[in-house]
Amino acid sequence: MVAMRVLLGRLLQLLLVLLAVTLVVFVLTQIAPGDAARLRLGPRASPEAVSELRHQLGLDRSLPQQYLAYVNRVLHGDFGTSIDGQRVSSIIGQRISDTLWLLLGTLMLAVPAALVLAWTAAWFRDRSVDHVIRLGVLLALFLPAFWVGFLLIRLVAIPTAWFPVADLGSSPGDLIRSLVLPSLTGAIILTPILVRSLRSSLIDVLDSEYIAVARSLGVGGSTLIVRHVLRNALGPVLTLLALNVGYLFFGVVILEATFNISGLGSALVEASAKRDVYTVQGITLLFATGVVLANTLGETAVSLLDPRTVSA
Amino acid sequence: MTDTAKIAAEEAPPARKPRSRRRRGDGKVAVGMVIVGLFVLAAVFAPLITSGHPADQDLLNRLAPPSHAHLLGTDQLGRDEWTRLVYAIRVDLRVALLGSLIPAILGSLIGIAAGLGSSWLDTAIMRTSDIVVSLPLFIFFIALVGLLGPGTGFLFLGPGELPLIIGFTVISWVVYARLLRSEVRRVRSMDYVRAARLGGLPRWRVIGWHIVPNSIGQTVVYLFVDVGLAVVAISTLSFLGVGIPIETPEWGAMIQSGRTVIQTNWWLIAAPGAAIALIGMGLALIGDGLDDRIKS
Amino acid sequence: MTGTEPVIEIANLSIAAAQSGVTLVDDVSLHVDAGECLGIVGESGSGKSLTLRSILGLLPPALHRTQGTVRFQGEKEGLRPVEPRELRGHGVSMIFQEPMSSLNPTMRIGDLVAAGPRARGVSRRAAADQALRLLAEVGVPHPEQRARAWPHQLSGGLRQRVMIAMALSVEPRLLLCDEPTTALDTTVQDQILTLVERLRIERGLALIFVSHDLSVISRIADRTAVMYAGRIIEHGPTGALVDSPRHPYTRALIESMPQLHGPPVRLKTINGSPPTAGRLPPGCRFAPRCPLAVDACHQADPPLLNIGPHRATACLRQAEMNVGEPV
Amino acid sequence: MSALIELDDIEVHFDVKTRRSGTPATLRAVDGVSLAVERSQCLGVVGESGCGKSTLACVLVGLTAPTAGRVRYDGREIGVDRSKDLRRRVQMVFQDPVASLNPRRRVRSVLSELIDCHDLVPEAGMTSALNSLMDMVNLPRRVLDARPRELSGGQRQRVAIARALAVQPDILVADEAVSALDVSAQATVVNLLADLRAELGLTIVFISHDLGIIRTLCDRVAVMYAGRVVEEGPADTVFASAQHPYTRALLRAAPDLGRRGTGSRSPALEGEPSGALDVITGCPFVSRCPEAEAICSAAPPAYVGDGTHRTACIHAAH
Amino acid sequence: GASGSASPEKSATGPAKRGGSLAMSLGSAIDTWNPQKALATQSFRVFPQVYASLLRSTPDGKKVLPALASSYKTDPAAKTLTFTLNPAAKFSDGKPVTSADVKFSEGLWSKGELYGSYFSSIKSVETPDPKTVVFNLSQADETLPAVLSTANAAVFPDNYGGKSEAAYWKKPVGAGPFMVNKEAVGQSISLARNPHYYRSGLPYLDGVDYKVVADGGQQLLQFQSGAVDVVNGVELEAAAQYPKDSIVGAPSSGVSVLTTNTKSGPLKDGRLRKAIALAVDYKKLVAGGYVGEASLATSLLPQQVPGVTKCPTCTWSTTDLAEAKDLVEQSDYSGQNLELIVSSDSGPGKLAAQALVPMLAEAGVKVSVNPQPTSSLIDKLSKSDFQLGVITYSALAPTPIDPLGFLAATGNVFSQSDPEPDNKALVAVHAASTPAEVKTAVQGFEAAANASYAVIPLAVPNALDAVADRVQGFVAAPYQAYCADELSIKN
């Protein structure tokens, strides 16, 4: 009942944010110089052809009308056509899998690593292990991802020739091998962000009286870690992850550029350089929706996990 | 002997001050200050510690290895890498600083307004910031700057710098606003603030002397980290070809252009990256140290 | 009380901060007999909680025990030296001050009370049943219903009852109470104290009860130890200790307490404030504030000396105090 | 009656959202309280947590606007938006010694700021004014140059009192001003307040849950339960012959050195204070009252008693 | 040209074997499948794999060979050109190539906005029978066979094989050695063996996978890691990073030019344009901006192209800083910043553009470099939305018609300068019957171009490809039109 209510509230907010997203994306592309029709048809097209296409694209209508039409199109899953004359939805379809693989790879490395490091640092807090981890985290926080990628390529990929340095493989084996270095790079960037907050939230939990109580009752080992500590630290981790999804997407864009992976990120960079408005619109909208969904999912999970907000 | 010991003991609290003065986090702040200080000094006295101008080319002496004349060798156009590395501090730090300070000030003002203002203002600001944080702003940023191009310089800013600063402002005011709002709300209900109000102090004085000074601690801490992150972001964006023009000495662009010679002249990539990480860490150490200090 | 075997015996316990090496608890020795309640009273920061927590090895990571042994009377064997982790969940349990923060917010009441037995290997069913019995025993109304509730749904008094049920769930012989009633209202404090007393009698529990409030201690404790700046400075049967304190600090403590009975009097005060750990004065730590202090008091820290059956004090001038200035 | 400050049927209701369903509800923090304090008198207010003591204090000093009712100062009605001078006359000392002082300001600047603000002494006299404030609260003068973190809890609380005194108030409202202190520091502060009252003729409203301190310090005492005053009268009468069953239970439940022993007895009172959210039609205490009768839950009992001692209980014998 | 041109051909070892596929990199995406509209050089590297023309040339471009046409003959007056189609010539869908297809295609060629002028001498096309095509010429045209051997003269199925025009250009069908299998626009093109290829037994490869790797550094990495077998157009500055023997160079048919917007902005002033030309230190530019992998330009048209000769009166590649400064002084230029656009994708120019900046600054001209992806560069150039641009254009056929035609079609590389000399030269070359006449026409054009300084040749960059060891049969092709049908994988 209450869970329903939480969910409904979230959903409402989600709609609101998505509306804002479409508005931002729309404004974004309005600011862009150049005329979509002219860009599409090329320099040699006749003015008649251009104005014909302008009409077809609805560019001759008022801005609010255009916006409504745009939202309407998007709602019907129509993201328009790129300069190259491709359906934006098919570009997204082609490219999304690489991006998802990268996200998955990065998360699969970063989250466990962050848990282990944060746990170690929190458990041995203020001892040398903790200091080393914190210093390392501090340093890693400011490593430019693309630079780390280059170094990995130069120091690992080329000498060993184990890992492909571009594209994601198609067979499972190749895929995994080609994901190793990009994911590692992503994890090197993401992990420190997670560790920093995770450590302090773990310390909060470890220092809390209820952990002392559990230990005083002889609870220990994995029960203590999982049931008593992690359960309580999970909320902050999820919140943090959800909050960082936008940053994570940015990271994936960098990874794609660094390792020449043709996912959505590189498509976005290419398209915006080409002033390919519809493609930019489609991809940013997709990323934004992803972020908003992840946020909503994270927040909902957190509030569902916390009995204080849900239980009846 | 015993007498002096006794006196010492009685005066203990004030006399042993030095002990308490060296607070937690001082070591970190010191190390951070040294690192950042060195960078700042290098930027200020760049002409003294480098030879020539960062744009000076020596096309006949391309990709020279490190030597006495060229501490880090030369790049593809025969420009002295060390000189570019040092002059890049000016660009990167200037943009990062402005790109963090402006949102910090703006966001803080908004945060204070939200924390102190009426509840509908607070609601309005917080709802807006809710929406803003749930947007992939960096993605928008790439799209926007990519679509708009770098533009020309503005006042003392070089080409491409103003869009970056504006972009950072749009992205990070939210963090500051939220941070300060919650701090202001916390401090606002502290008894000493209520006491100040009861004492009849004017509203602005309560805000300026009691609420704000006690609220901005975390903001300052975050500001240091944020400047470091901004340096990383600037270089990342120019790596993606968004932002600062290529001929400007800028760490990200230097790494990007060193990419073709990664095999032979790896230091052209290694040095700027190390500079980014180092100054970031210096800034973060100061921030962390201040944080320790605030928390202890 | 006399003649019974002690349940626990703590000898020469010292606790220091790991980094600065500052001693926070200094050479504390205690013992509690079966069914007996030992009260520890002292001002904030005097080291009461640390002493108690160190028994179960629950010191904060920045602190560690520098010396001292704990000997515990097992169920079959006699008094023997033990390590803290042996006592956790076996023979000793503890109740804390803040009933809210002591309960894991993400676990239901029933699971919380069952956690101890579960850790000892009791089956889920049996532990759950036991939890219900315990909840009823500590006076939680509608235990079946409450067992499914979350901690935040309970009032302060109920939370503390749940905490006590949790402590009892491992069938302790010794219950450590760290200011369990300080955060509670007067009437609820009264209920909890009554409950603890009842349980102690019914279950034959030994108690160490820590409080900064001598009146609470005087209500519940058979014997009382007074702590000051990390040391026990006086120790004796509660009645005797309150009626004729043999340490100036104890006396000052009593005199500074407002009374509900007798004619209202102006409170007595103690000069200065307690020393900070690490900046102890030479000699007796109370000397700088002591109205009776003589030169000798500033020279060396007086040891805790027995001055009669079950009574000890760490004051050079205890003899004068016995004769008694007007109390 | 020549009351210096008077509360007339004060109600403070908060609109809150219930945690369970998020539906809005009204929380009756203070529910019809009338009190009067005469000049140089000390009124003690006791009651359990959440009964509305702090809210009442905030109404007195003008930090909270009452939902209904009037506050009168010296016969004049005063609201929340008080003039600077009026504001100065009612000062407050807070509970938490840590939160009650600005951690970034030295004692001197905090005090002189307030004195400045009201132009109470000429610029030249500032130092001596500050020194005499320190003397007044029995603190060494060097405390003026200390920061709060360098002071002990008792010292801080005395600085907080000095701050209140700096603007030369007529009334001091002390909200649990000593509860967070150790007994020895507590005694110092209680004595200080008693002295100030004697020396300066200060009027004091002293809020506490510690009956012993109230008894030591106050002339009159008001016992609150669930936002209402259930009994009010001269301290010695109330302590000697409490009329309300709740007051009696409170007295019985309070631990006291003079009444020791472990003899197992039943608790003075069962149950816990009900939430302020519940709608109360009759006597708020009815659910816990050992003497409750059917009529008690029908309507709130009227006060019985004489001009000095009144009790809101049908059983009160006056 | 140190590393490159030393080994023009990778020595073939052993007999070629069938099977396998190769991965090749492209420095930028192809801009269109329609050769009549293609501007990007990279497109012309892909076209020969998919399309076939009536004729083809040897890789070095020196000799014209039969292709879809098994033979051709001219009448004595050289006014008709009669082609007999190879009976084996089939499109990749198995349909035979007929004279109707050629006639249809010719219609497209001569209508082409960019390259239509190449075919201006073709008056009409006759198809006496399915396997014979007769081109009636307005005049004798020596250059036509060379033009007909390029992708500009690719043969498409009549009426697009029944498809709509748009659908056809999405996935075209040609008679080349391979056919389009899968394309991810802007990223990769996967070609599969054409089973109906007219040269029997060829191609050896089962497929070719092109992928766009715009970044020179990435190209290198991918080549080193074996992800790419052939790098088409090695970025000059990365050439030294490749294994020595993997680089294959060919005499370049391209020129790197600095083009100016002569219609608007300060560069309307010819004096400023000349000043810029004189301010450049070409030797240093070649050494630094082209990392030594180039030679000095002596003409605006590619020097390697037969018929193009050095123009004696031209001042290309001369430096005179003093005069440059004077000219800047005299000009209307008021010191504002000029934007210099250049392709950010691999290929020569990015470095050169940056190298130009201080040289021009010394003469008092302020320039800033703005790299753009090739596609938006072309876009900006063709909209005259630029001030300065560095681009490299290449001849696709061994005749001056090709570069001249390109220059004319693009308004003198988008400079919008007076098209008169281009057209005049074009007509003259078409009409020329002796090499001397060609020479005169070309030199007249050069002189006019030199006088206007609308387009300034900067250098003749080497065309370098990197070829992995396992590739056999790779031959460097100066005219880009390298056909992969003889490529194979070593055992």
Ligand SMILES: Nc1ncnc2c1ncn2[C@@H]1O[C@H](COP(=O)(O)OP(=O)(O)OP(=O)(O)O)[C@@H](O)[C@H]1O
């Ligand atoms: N984690 C810690 N690190 C350093 N010092 C500590 C730590 N925990 C406690 N202390 C110090 O140890 C001393 C004794 O603390 P303890 O908690 O035992 O006091 P207490 O008598 O229980 O006081 P209270 O009545 O306030 O609970 C205090 O001076 C305190 O400052």
Ligand SMILES: Nc1ncnc2c1ncn2[C@@H]1O[C@H](COP(=O)(O)OP(=O)(O)OP(=O)(O)O)[C@@H](O)[C@H]1O
């Ligand atoms: N601003 C507010 N908004 C909502 N509810 C409030 C607010 N302030 C106080 N309350 C509620 O009003 C009731 C009375 O609170 P108040 O602080 O006056 O109690 P108290 O008697 O001072 O308690 P304590 O002894 O715990 O200090 C409580 O239930 C409290 O939760």
Ligand SMILES: [Mg+2]
């Ligand atoms: Mg304690």
Ligand SMILES: [Mg+2]
């Ligand atoms: Mg209160």
